[in-house]
Amino acid sequence: MPKMKTHRATAKxxxxxxxxxxxxxxxxxxxxxxxxxxxxxxKARLRKSTLVDKTMAxxxxxxxxxx
Numbered sequence: 021m022p023k024m025k026t027h028r029a030t031a032k033x034x035x036x037x038x039x040x041x042x043x044x045x046x047x048x049x050x051x052x053x054x055x056x057x058x059x060x061x062x063k064a065r066l067r068k069s070t071l072v073d074k075t076m077a078x079x080x081x082x083x084x085x086x087x
Contacts, residue, residue, distance in 0.1 A: 024085040030083040034080055042076075045070075049066045
């Protein structure tokens with residue numbers, strides 16, 4: 021059986037934690053970051069990473085066969 025291919029777009033966006041959960045970065049942090057569009061509190065929350073929802077985690081792990 022041939023080697024499975026890693027989905028490269030997914031591999032660049034997520035990491036698998038030591039416990040097997042899938043970690044991702046937050047969205048909405050690319051533009052419109054001035055004081056009128058997003059508050060400092062909101063931008064600070066967006067800096068932290070979060071986990072992929074458990075309903076999608078199995079799909080993501082399937083795309084990363086060697087992670």
